[in-house]
Amino acid sequence: MTALRALMRKELASLFGAPTAYLALSMVALVTALIFFDHLRLYNQILFVYASATMGGFASDSVPDYVNLWDSVFFPVMETLGLTLIGTVPLITMGVFAEERARGTDELLLTTRLTPWQVVLAKFAVAYLFITLMMAVSFLYPATAIEQGGLGLEHLSAVFLGLTLHGAGLASIGLACSAFTSSQLVAAVSAWAVAFLFWDLTWASSFVGERIAGLLDALSMQPRYSSFAGGVVSLANVVYFAGIALVSLAAARFSFDLRRVSG
Amino acid sequence: MRELALVGLIALGFGLGSYYATRELTAFAVLNLAVGALALAMAVVLALRRLRFAAGSHSRRLLLRGLLGVAGALALAVALERAAAWSGLRGDLTFERSFELAPATLKALGELPGELTATLYYDRFDPRARHTRLLLASLAESGRVQVRERLLEVAPEEQDRFGIAGSNTVVLELGSRFETVERPLEATIYEALYRLRSRSNGVIGVLRGEGEGDVSSDAELGFSGLASALATEGYQVRSLVTASLAEIPADLDAVLLLGPRRALLPESVAALERYLERGGRLLALLEPGAQSGIEALLDRWGILAPEGVIVDPASGAAGDGALGIDPIAYNYESHPLSRGLNPDRMTFFAGARPLLPHNAGPEDSVRRVVLASPRSWVTQDLSVLSKPRGALLRGGAPQDYHAIAAAGRYPRAGGEARIVVIGDSDFASNRYLRALYNLDLMMNAVHWAVERESEITLRPKLRTPKQFPLPIQSTLRTFHGVGLLVPELLLLGGALVWLRRRQA
Numbered sequence: 001m002t003a004l005r006a007l008m009r010k011e012l013a014s015l016f017g018a019p020t021a022y023l024a025l026s027m028v029a030l031v032t033a034l035i036f037f038d039h040l041r042l043y044n045q046i047l048f049v050y051a052s053a054t055m056g057g058f059a060s061d062s063v064p065d066y067v068n069l070w071d072s073v074f075f076p077v078m079e080t081l082g083l084t085l086i087g088t089v090p091l092i093t094m095g096v097f098a099e100e101r102a103r104g105t106d107e108l109l110l111t112t113r114l115t116p117w118q119v120v121l122a123k124f125a126v127a128y129l130f131i132t133l134m135m136a137v138s139f140l141y142p143a144t145a146i147e148q149g150g151l152g153l154e155h156l157s158a159v160f161l162g163l164t165l166h167g168a169g170l171a172s173i174g175l176a177c178s179a180f181t182s183s184q185l186v187a188a189v190s191a192w193a194v195a196f197l198f199w200d201l202t203w204a205s206s207f208v209g210e211r212i213a214g215l216l217d218a219l220s221m222q223p224r225y226s227s228f229a230g231g232v233v234s235l236a237n238v239v240y241f242a243g244i245a246l247v248s249l250a251a252a253r254f255s256f257d258l259r260r261v262s263g
Numbered sequence: 264m265r266e267l268a269l270v271g272l273i274a275l276g277f278g279l280g281s282y283y284a285t286r287e288l289t290a291f292a293v294l295n296l297a298v299g300a301l302a303l304a305m306a307v308v309l310a311l312r313r314l315r316f317a318a319g320s321h322s323r324r325l326l327l328r329g330l331l332g333v334a335g336a337l338a339l340a341v342a343l344e345r346a347a348a349w350s351g352l353r354g355d356l357t358f359e360r361s362f363e364l365a366p367a368t369l370k371a372l373g374e375l376p377g378e379l380t381a382t383l384y385y386d387r388f389d390p391r392a393r394h395t396r397l398l399l400a401s402l403a404e405s406g407r408v409q410v411r412e413r414l415l416e417v418a419p420e421e422q423d424r425f426g427i428a429g430s431n432t433v434v435l436e437l438g439s440r441f442e443t444v445e446r447p448l449e450a451t452i453y454e455a456l457y458r459l460r461s462r463s464n465g466v467i468g469v470l471r472g473e474g475e476g477d478v479s480s481d482a483e484l485g486f487s488g489l490a491s492a493l494a495t496e497g498y499q500v501r502s503l504v505t506a507s508l509a510e511i512p513a514d515l516d517a518v519l520l521l522g523p524r525r526a527l528l529p530e531s532v533a534a535l536e537r538y539l540e541r542g543g544r545l546l547a548l549l550e551p552g553a554q555s556g557i558e559a560l561l562d563r564w565g566i567l568a569p570e571g572v573i574v575d576p577a578s579g580a581a582g583d584g585a586l587g588i589d590p591i592a593y594n595y596e597s598h599p600l601s602r603g604l605n606p607d608r609m610t611f612f613a614g615a616r617p618l619l620p621h622n623a624g625p626e627d628s629v630r631r632v633v634l635a636s637p638r639s640w641v642t643q644d645l646s647v648l649s650k651p652r653g654a655l656l657r658g659g660a661p662q663d664y665h666a667i668a669a670a671g672r673y674p675r676a677g678g679e680a681r682i683v684v685i686g687d688s689d690f691a692s693n694r695y696l697r698a699l700y701n702l703d704l705m706m707n708a709v710h711w712a713v714e715r716e717s718e719i720t721l722r723p724k725l726r727t728p729k730q731f732p733l734p735i736q737s738t739l740r741t742f743h744g745v746g747l748l749v750p751e752l753l754l755l756g757g758a759l760v761w762l763r764r765r766q767a
Contacts, residue, residue: 017764022757026750033746040738071390083283137753141746145738152358186269193272193299196279223396230397231357236348243340250336257329261322 003112004122011096011126021092025134028088032138036077040145043072074146078159078229081138082222085163085170086199089131090191093174094184096123097252101182106259116256120249124175131167139163155231162228165241169221170195172248179255195221198244264309271302286387351404361394361449362401365723366603368449371456372405379437379459382411383447384418386430395431395447402452435459449723454495464497465516465713470531472505473556474524476548476688483694486521492696492706496718505531511538516713517681520547522688526556536560542678544712548688551616552645565623566669566684571643573615573665573686574655577636585650587639589613591699592667594634600670600683600711601632601704603721608700613689614648617641618666629671633685633704634664641665668704670711683708697724 015021046067066072100106109119143156173194178187200223201216217223221244224237278295282288355362372379381399385392402408415422415430425434425443433447435455442455469478478490478500490500501515508531511518518538520527527535535557539545549555551572558568575590593609595601604610610633620629640660647655667687673680689695691705703721710718 017760019757019761019764022753022760026753026757029753030747030750033742033750037738037742037746044738066389066391071394075390075393137749140749141741144745145741148741152356154356155358158354158356181265183265186265189269189272189276193275193279196276196283199279200283226393227397227400230362230393232353232355232362232397232400234347234353235350236344236353239340239344239347243344246340247333247336250333254329254333257325261326 003114004118007109007112007114007119007122008126011123012129015126015130021130024088024092025137028084028134029137029141031084032077032081033141035080036073036142036145039073039077043067043069046072069146074142074159075229077142078163079226081135081163082166082225082229083199084138085131085135085167086192086195088134089167089170090174090177090188090195092130093127093171093178093191094188095178096127096175097179097255098181098184098187101259102184110256116253119256120175120179120252124172124245124249124252127171127175128168131171132164135160135163135167158231158233159229161233162225162237165228165238166221166225169241169244169248172245172252173198176248176251176255179252180258264306264313267302267309268306271299271304271306273299274302275299353404355401362397364401364405364449365453365721367720367722368402368453368456369405370720371453371460372402372407374460375407375437375456376460377438379408379435379456380411381408381452382413382421382434382436384413384415384421384425384427384430384432384434386415389430391431395433398447398449398452399433453723457495457497460497462497463499464710464715464718466499466501466514467493467709467713468501468503468511468515468518470505470508470518470520470523470527471502473527474553476521476692478502478521481693484689484692486692488693488696489691489705492702493709496706496710498709508534510534511543513541515543517544517546517709519709520545520549520555520557521691522548522550522553523555524550524553526554528556532557532560536563539564539673539680539682540675540677542675542680544681544714545683546708546712547682547684548691549616549684549686550688551614551686552648561682561684563623564673564680564682565621565627565629565671566682567619567621568616568684568686569619569641570645571617571641572645572647573617573635573639573667574642574647574657575635575639575665577638584614585647585652586654588647588650588655590615590635590639590667592633592635594636594664596631596634598630598632598670599716599719600668600707602707602719604700604704608703608721610700610704611690611695611698612667612687613692613695614687615667615690616686618669618684618686620666620669620671624673627671627673629669631664631666631668632670632683633668634666637664638662639665668708670708679714681712681714683712 050064050067097106100109110116114122139160143160147153147156170191174187174191177191177194178184181187181190198219199221201220202213204213204216221241224240227234227237274295276299278292278299281292281295381402383392383395383399385395396412399408399410403410413421415427421427421434425441427434427443428445431447433444433452435442435444435452437459440459440461442459444451444455469475471477476484476486478486481487493500498516503511503518505527511534518535535545547555547557547561549568561568572588573590574585574587576587578587578589578591590612591609592612593606595604615635618631620631622629640657640662642655642660668683668685670683671681673682685708690701696702696705700721706722707719710716
């Protein structure tokens with residue numbers, strides 16, 4: 001347990017001891033804030049055009065249903081934030097194992113009393129903690145603004161849960177990709193490709209039958225994440241993201257065996 | 264091998280990126296996907312060939328154990344996900360609980376004679392489709408609905424067949440019958456389900472000729488909404504002109520009197536009484552300040568409707584008139600007609616006259632159903648109905664739970680007569696029918712009167728999305744105070760860390 005704590009402390013120190021972590025946190029929060037503000041401004045403009053005196057005012061039916069705070073502002077921003085995560089998380093996880101491999105310190109890790117599973121879980125926990133922090137600082141502004149619109153804290157908590165679960169899935173994919181290579185570039189690119197692939201598999205529906213298309217739909221992250229963004233928390237969706245983490249971490253664990261065999 | 268894998272991943276990434284951006288499989292996307300898949304396959308083959316040299320039995324055992332671990336994790340994840348999906352556990356955390364199906368919708372689904380197919384027709388970038396998908400997912404969880412999605416651009420024949428006017432339209436199909444729902448909300452889907460069920464609940468005769476409410480008028484104080492709701496729930500509406508009414512037709516299941524402004528002719532009242540004696544059913548919506556001519560009849564049947572207006576200070580300035588003149592009722596007596604209504608499910612009345620039930624016959628049963636608050640009182644001054652906003656003086660009028668609606672059952676030789684009286688007719692007008700739980704009270708009153716108690720339910724509400732602007736000043740304050748300040752502080756922290764590292 002002491003070794004595990006020491007490893008986590010070391011990972012946290014190396015993460016927050018470098019300016020890149022702060023840069024990533026700041027950039028994601030800034031980009032989200034700018035996108036959100038832009039959507040909000042556009043929404044206000046559209047709403048005022050529809051509700052102008054010539055169109056009958058706010059009380060009239062002239063404003064289409066889809067011009068509302070949720071559909072026009074918050075939901076698209078959360079969708080963008082989900083995609084931003086795909087772009088950012090591999091950059092955070094790319095060095096977790098790959099850097100150790102490149103430096104040769106991964107073998108040192110295995111000489112401690114830690115099992116490969118403990119090493120994987122410790123690194124995942126630290127990466128996940130960082131991603132949750134990143135989501136929290138990015139979520140703060142849209143959530144504060146939307147809460148002023150009276151849309152309810154429960155819904156916002158559902159969205160945040162979806163974000164953190166999505167982050168957990170992506171962190172584990174990034175970790176698995178980092179575990180199979182000593183190149184951080186390869187780790188990042190492969191994590192992007194896998195995450196992009198699983199984000200939305202509906203593109204493949206054109207090539208397959210309805211049944212397989214349904215299966216591919218069930219494998220996609222985007223509809224699951226959208227469900228949280230829509231305010232619906234389903235146990236199946238929670239388990240789906242936990243399942244991605246489980247399989248990815250098992251693959252990362254497998255990389256230790258592969259390394260012992262292939263040298 | 265690594266080069267091939269890298270090329271494959273980059274090509275795959277660009278292929279998918281192109282698809283996500285345009286939502287179309289262009290030649291660029293297909294080419295990238297094909298190249299990516301091919302390169303990755305070759306990289307995997309090369310990797311496997313490399314592993315062949317790890318030929319020792321110990322190595323093979325190690326690899327096999329690792330692979331089994333991954334396969335086991337995958338199997339466990341799939342099994343758990345399937346079990347979770349089977350359990351159907353989900354929570355609707357939206358502000359208005361938009362995806363929790365009302366009991367009425369679940370009941371309507373349960374009573375369908377076969378499996379229903381719900382198809383969403385949408386355009387690629389229609390934002391409304393997201394909400395509709397979640398709603399259809401809720402329907403699918405009932406187990407009796409198969410949900411499909413079709414892009415409008417690939418379904419021109421279906422557009423013609425189902426009369427689809429635009430994106431975000433749901434078509435409900437039951438065997439060879441279908442209903443097209445252009446504004447898919449739970450309330451509209453519920454109504455379509457009811458129409459698909461096509462059960463006939465009876466014929467309602469609506470009296471006309473003495474200034475009663477007009478069921479064909481779509482004006483604010485018209486009753487076309489009520490007529491539409493009656494048709495949706497399986498009732499045929501037939502007009503009865505009182506001037507030529509010698510006898511109420513025997514094939515009617517109930518007679519509806521919608522707030523007459525003038526007294527009914529004595530012959531019409533007599534015909535109504537004969538109809539009731541034969542075991543007929545009457546729904547009378549009376550207006551304060553207007554003599555309907557049936558007050559004496561109602562008194563004989565145990566419901567006194569005195570002149571006067573209920574003033575309920577607990578309702579505040581709910582309407583446009585004087586304080587308390589438009590009662591919001593939240594007290595209901597236990598009665599089949601008010602099933603499901605409780606203090607959280609209120610009904611609104613735009614001016615109401617009091618009702619005093621009393622038993623007329625030994626076997627008759629007359630009950631109060633909807634009550635104003637215990638702070639309510641009755642004024643005989645009918646001019647309060649036209650007074651502008653402002654408080655009314657109670658004087659010495661006693662405060663009590665004054666009945667706004669009452670219902671009676673009367674066993675007679677020809678069958679059981681039923682009467683429902685409501686001291687306001689405007690509550691069922693187009694303006695107020697869908698306010699609070701007015702529609703439920705009105706339709707449940709009809710169902711109870713015609714002895715279709717199994718149809719009594721609470722219907723899903725028509726909810727409109729929040730469409731108000733966020734004031735730009737407060738938006739700007741939040742943008743500066745949170746949106747920009749937080750990233751700035753983080754960047755400052757990063758800069759300090761970087762400087763310290765350089766100094767070290």
